[in-house]
Structure formats: C-alpha cells, structure tokens
Ligand code: PHE
C-alpha cells in the first residue's frame with residue numbers, strides 16, 4: 086500500500102463518538118478454531134455527536150453470525166456487515182440494544198491481537214485496536230462501558246477462566262464437559278482495557294489489605310510447574326500497591342488483581358483492568374534463569390502496569406494522540422518507584438542511558454515525532470521511546486519546575502477531576518496550572534515540538550567583580566513536518582564547584598531555591614555574584630531536561646566534576662563526556678592530546694581505588710564507557726561503525742591497562758559468597774565485579790579468557806554466568822565455542838534463557854555472525870512466530886550489533902529486510918518494530934547509506950505490506 090492511499094488520522098479532526106455504549110454483555114464460548122462471541126450492547130446516541138449519523142461499528146477480520154436490534158433480528162436491507170465494519174444506516178434515536186454474534190478463529194490469529202492462543206491457552210490483547218477483532222464495536226478509547234463477561238470453555242482445555250473486574254458466578258454447562266465463569270467490572274472502561282484468559286495455569290497468591298482496610302486477592306498465573314518463578318513478581322506487585330498508596334495516595338479498587346504470564350506477546354505487558362497480561366519474560370524469575378537486570382525489569386514492569394490502574398484506567402485517554410497522557414505519566418511513576426526501591430542516582434543514570442540509546446536516535450531520525458503526535462497512519466507504531474521515555478521526562482520537568490508539593494497537589498487534582506473520564510494532555514496540564522496559578526502554555530510546547538534541543542553554554546569569570554556569567558543558547562533541529570522550531574522551556578538544575586572541589590554558592594535571583602534556572606528563550610545569560618574563585622559549572626544536574634549539551638569545559642574541568650560534584654549524575658556524566666570526546670577523536674581521526682587519555686584513565690583508577698566500595702553499582706556505571714551507538718549519534722553524520730568499534734576497543738584497552746591492578750583487586754574482593762539475592766546492593770556488587778572482568782579482558786585477552794571461563798563454570802547464578810559468557814563471546818576461539826555449546830545444552834528446555842543465548846551470539850561483532858544467526862534460525866528453540874525469539878535473535882542483531890548490521894557490503898541490511906518481509910504476513914507489529922532498526926540509516930557514511938536505502942526500497946516495493954510496515958518504511962525513506 087502506498088502511503089498516500091492509506092488513511093491518515095489527525096488530531097485536529099477529533100470529534101466525539103455519535104453513539105455511546107453504556108453496558109456490554111459478552112458471552113464468549115471458547116473453541117480452538119470457532120469461538121462464538123455474543124455481544125449485547127446498550128447503545129444510545131451521544132448528545133455531543135451528530136444527530137442523524139449512521140451507527141458504524143469497527144471490525145477487523147470479523148465474520149457476522151447474527152444481529153438483532155431490541156430483540157428483533159435485523160433484515161438484510163437494514164445493515165451492512167463486512168470484515169472491517171458493521172453499519173446500520175438508520176439506527177434508533179433513543180437508547181436501544183444491539184445483539185451481535187461473531188465467530189473467530191483464535192488458533193489462526195498470528196498477529197497476537199484480539200483473541201489468540203499462546204502455549205495452548207486462550208488470551209486477548211486489545212490495545213490499541215484489537216477489541217474489534219473479537220466483536221464489532223465502537224473501538225475507541227472515549228467510549229466507556231461497564232462490562233459483564235461470561236466465559237465458557239472445555240474444562241480440560243481451560244480449567245482457569247479469568248476476566249476483568251470481580252468474579253460473580255461460575256458453574257457447569259449441564260450435559261457437557263464445559264464450564265463457565267461470569268466476571269463483572271463495575272468501572273466503565275474503554276474496549277482496549279478488555280481482557281479474558283482461559284487455560285491451564287498454576288498460580289501463586291496472597292491477600293493485600295489496602296490503606297482503607299479492604300482485602301484484595303492478588304494472584305500471579307503462570308505455566309503449571311513454574312509457580313516457583315512467580316514469587317518475585319507477586320512481591321513486586323505488593324510493594325507497588327503499597328508505594329502508590331504512600332506516594333500518590335492511590336488505592337486499588339477491585340476485590341481481585343490478577344496477572345497472567347503468556348509466552349507469545351507483542352509487547353512487554355498490558356494493563357487490562359484487574360487482569361494484567363504479561364510477556365512471561367517480565368514475570369518469571371529464578372536465580373538460575375534470570376539476571377539482576379531481569380529482576381529489575383520485572384519489578385519496574387509489574388509496577389508500571391499496576392500504576393496504570395489510576396494513570397490509564399480510572400483516567401484514560403480521549404484518543405490515541407493522548408497516549409503519552411497514560412504512558413509518559415506511568416513511566417514517570419514506575420521510575421520513581423524503582424528509584425525509591427533501589428538507588429536513586431543509579432536508577433536515574435540508567436533512565437538517561439535508555440533515553441539516549443533509544444529516544445535521542447529516534448528524535449534525530451526520519452521517524453521523529455512529537456510526544457503528542459499530530460497524525461498517524463498506524464497507531465501501533467507510536468508506542469515509541471518518544472511517547473514513553475520523553476513523555477516521562479516531561480512529567481519530571483514539570484515536577485522540577487513547580488516543586489514536589491505542588492506536583493503532588495496537581496496530581497491529586499488531576500485524578501479527582503478526571504476520574505472516570507477520557508482525558509487529554511490539556512486536562513493534565515490544567516490541573517497543575519490551577520494549583521500553581523502558573524501559565525503552562527510555553528511548557529506545553531514539549532508535547533508538540535519534536536527533536537532534541539541542543540543547549541550550548543559558555544562561562545566567563547570576572548575575578549575583579551567576583552562574578553561568573555553563563556551564556557545559554559538553544560536550538561532544536563528540524564524534524565519531519567516541523568522545519569522551524571520555537572525555543573523550549575528548559576529547566577536547568579545547576580551549581581558551581583570550585584577547582585579544589587568545594588561547592589561554591591550560586592547566587593542569582595533567577596535561580597530558584599531548589600537550584601533551578603528556567604531557560605526559555607533562544608538565548609539568555611545568568612550572572613552569579615560573590616563568586617570568590619573561578620568555578621566549574623555543574624549544569625543539568627540529575628539530567629534536569631532531555632537535551633543535548635555543548636559545554637565549553639576542558640577535560641580538566643570535567644575531571645574536577647568527576648571527582649567532586651555533589652550531584653552523582655553529573656559525576657558520572659563528567660566521566661562520560663571526557664570519554665566521549667576521546668572516542669569521537671579516535672573514531673574520526675581527529676587529534677586528541679595524548680595526555681588526556683592518561684588523565685581519564687588515571688582519574689578512573691583513582692575513582693576505583695577511592696569510591697568503588699562505597700557504591701559499587703554507581704562505580705560500575707562510571708567504569709562503563711559510552712556505547713558504540715552513543716558515539717555514532719554524537720558524530721551524527723558520515724558514520725563509520727567499524728572505526729567507532731575500533732576506537733572503543735582502544736579506549737577500553739588504555740583505561741583497563743592503567744586500572745588493571747585496581748580492577749583485579751575488586752574482582753577478587755567482590756567474589757560472591759552466600760546465597761543469591763536480587764536486591765539492589767547485591768546486584769550492584771555483581772555489576773561492578775562483572776565490569777571489572779570485562780575491562781580486564783580488554784587489557785589482556787588471555788587473562789580475560791581464563792577468568793571468564795572459570796567464572797562461567799563456577800557461577801551460582803545467571804547474572805554471573807551470563808556476564809562471563811558475554812565476555813567470552815568477545816574473544817574468538819575454542820573457549821567461546823565450548824562455553825556457548827555448554828550453555829545451549831544446559832538450558833535446552835528454557836526458552837527465556839535461550840533468548841539470552843541467541844542475543845549474545847547475534848551481538849558478536851565479527852564477520853561470521855550472519856552465518857551463525859542463519860543456523861540459529863534453524864535451531865529447534867527458534868520460532869519465527871514467537872516475538873521474543875525473533876527479537877532476541879534478529880532484533881538484537883539489528884539493534885546491538887552496529888558493525889555487522891551496518892556491514893559495508895549491505896548483507897546485514899538485506900538479512901534484516903528479508904526477516905521483516907517474512908514476519909510481516911504473520912505479525913505486522915513485530916515486523917514493523919524490527920524495521921525501526923533502519924531509522925539511523927541517514928547518519929551512515931555514503932556506502933552504507935546507499936545499501937540501507939536499497940534494502941528499504943526493496944521492502945517498500947512489496948505489494949502486500951501491512952499498514953504497520955508500510956508506514957515505517959515510507960517514513961524512513963521520506
Ligand atoms: N499499554 C502497555 C503498557 O505500556 C503497552 C502495550 C501496548 C501492550 C499495546 C500491548 C499492546 O503498559
């Protein structure tokens with residue numbers, strides 16, 4: 086499909102639905118190939134709609150089996166039914182009941198949208214527009230209905246039957262081997278939050294008592310036999326519920342809260358009301374099968390989906406342009422939760438690393454879009470790092486600007502005003518404008534303007550006057566559809582540090598008591614008085630705004646910050662900035678003073694000796710140099726990934742050689758003793774020790790191989806075993822191949838563990854990797870229909886292997902393009918997501934750029950592309 090032929094949805098065209106559906110009664114008779122769905126809809130004209138509009142219900146691949154209106158079967162001439170819509174041209178102008186019967190085939194559903202089967206079980210996915218694959222409906226988020234669902238199934242096939250809301254009834258179907266359950270959800274919700282599950286499932290559970298004393302039964306359902314891997318998810322759920330009560334005053338509102346883990350899922354997890362459905366990767370964990378990172382992800386995603394109960398479900402979105410209203414806000418909430426449960430600065434650095442690795446490249450690519458897009462062709466392509474991660478940064482900036490107390494008051498007002506409604510970004514900002522009396526009009530530009538602002542800052546010290554002046558300038562690059570940009574409202578949290586490391590007072594009436602300067606013009610200057618010695622400015626503390634910066638600080642100044650800044654984020658950032666300068670110089674052949682390599686390496690050695698013990702997780706981050714794709718982004722044009730790869734290897738070698746003794750010392754002292762615990766402190770010690778191992782291997786490959794092999798053999802948990810295997814994969818030879826084979830055999834029955842094994846092999850930056858991946862695609866554990874498998878083998882190659890994906894001969898691009906075309910007919914969402922790996926193609930040097938462009942064109946020329954893939958490929962080429 087050519088883009089101009091396909092339908093574009095625009096924010097400015099929003100109009101309320103012509104009809105509303107107050108109540109939905111669903112009767113779902115589960116059957117592997119022919120599931121019958123009877124929907125009884127209580128409809129009425131919307132007073133805000135058009136008075137004589139036809140009723141048009143959405144459908145997708147539906148087959149109509151029966152239709153009656155107020156109990157009367159509708160004659161053929163009074164309606165029109167196709168796979169995509171059910172239209173009644175002359176519907177009643179007062180409330181009426183429509184009974185719609187459809188038949189669907191869950192086994193044939195490879196898109197994993199609507200009702201489908203996973204591991205023999207039945208489950209649903211309705212966001213964003215999957216409900217229309219179950220029955221004809223007004224499938225839009227501003228139509229809120231109260232649902233009652235009767236689910237019927239074979240007892241053996243589906244002993245467990247789950248729905249939204251509270252269970253009201255269950256029983257046998259007389260004279261058959263079937264049974265049923267009825268669920269009622271008293272909270273009006275949009276169709277995208279509907280869910281049901283039927284299958285053979287084990288569970289773990291406990292009772293949670295809410296802050297007002299109501300008991301809630303919590304259950305986590307998993308594949309039978311895996312119950313012992315569900316405990317951490319249950320624990321994380323309980324902690325999330327307690328935290329939302331304490332920090333946001335939000336209480337849970339049903340008698341039950343169920344989580345179901347499924348092994349075929351397009352995304353991470355889904356916040357269906359009272360019945361969250363999860364990719365099992367974000368539920369199942371045991372020390373033998375999950376890494377510390379897995380545990381942290383599980384905790385964050387469990388929290389995220391739970392927090393949606395208020396930010397998303399009780400207050401939902403008016404239309405899909407408002408997606409950030411629930412996603413950005415909920416990411417912000419889960420980040421705050423993780424920060425409270427773990428180390429705040431360490432978590433902040435992790436958040437920023439993700440933002441820079443995923444959102445900044447997107448914002449600089451042909452796929453760039455505002456946090457609230459103005460238009461889309463396929464909404465599934467807008468579940469992006471921009472909507473989620475940049476959306477969360479906007480909420481954080483708002484809090485930085487108005488302060489903690491007003492932020493909480495604004496959130497309370499937002500929930501109070503908008504409870505039970507489908508809201509907009511304006512409703513959200515209005516609540517904060519009301520509690521603060523501030524005009525947030527300028528701030529709102531963050532939702533509308535795409536692209537990452539670049540802020541340039543220069544400092545001038547006047548010794549005689551004892552003043553220090555900072556000159557700020559900002560600009561935002563053009564993005565698709567937005568050639569010209571306005572200045573943004575940028576909160577700059579800052580401080581001054583003396584060269585001996587002491588904090589200097591930063592006196593200026595333009596800096597708030599919390600140390601924040603609001604930079605909201607194209608250019609501005611800030612003068613500090615009473616500055617008694619030449620300072621080093623510490624800017625954007627705690628990463629106070631999602632911008633790129635150019636600071637006129639010397640490497641020497643930055644190393645002062647690395648040693649002394651009171652802001653942990655900027656201590657880390659200072660080291661990263663110096664390392665980035667050196668990496669860019671090495672990769673582009675520009676001259677970097679030799680002494681600066683040594684200065685960085687020695688500063689890091691001092692840091693390891695002095696500080697590593699105190700906060701190992703933080704130390705692990707300081708010792709990790711910027712990634713290859715970060716360097717590519719920084720260079721920004723005519724990128725040669727091989728040169729970057731060599732540069733990073735070289736800098737690692739230099740740093741590791743200077744730090745060698747200190748690293749070896751930490752490695753020995755931090756050896757694991759006692760049983761595994763996933764807590765943040767223990768995870769931090771493992772992280773640091775494994776970074777030391779990795780660097781030691783960079784200094785001395787032979788030593789690295791011996792140490793990594795020994796750790797691989799002796800490891801008592803997956804974190805250490807996988808880290809050792811990761812180091813081995815960078816060292817070609819028999820030890821690596823033996824370890825890979827041993828790992829593959831040991832975890833043969835563990836798909837989620839084999840995913841890690843796929844990912845490691847796909848990430849090997851060597852010529853033979855494509856061949857390796859091709860043979861792994863024939864491995865019995867691989868399946869082209871399972872999103873986790875495709876992502877861990879092919880997605881990792883495209884996203885984590887810059888030199889091989891961007892091979893100068895174009896084979897990496899061709900391979901990924903072939904997989905995209907193969908997956909597209911099965912699962913367009915997964916294919917489209919894979920294709921976004923091409924988004925950075927324009928920053929490559931000419932040869933690679935041409936190859937990538939050819940591969941994209943070859944995809945574009947395909948006649949039968951899904952809308953998902955067509956949208957991404959055409960925007961990528963624009
Ligand atoms: N709403 C889910 C979340 O962020 C993500 C999701 C979107 C899942 C679409 C499935 C389909 O929590």
Ligand code: ZN
Pocket residue numbers: 389393411412415
């Ligand atoms: Zn979400």
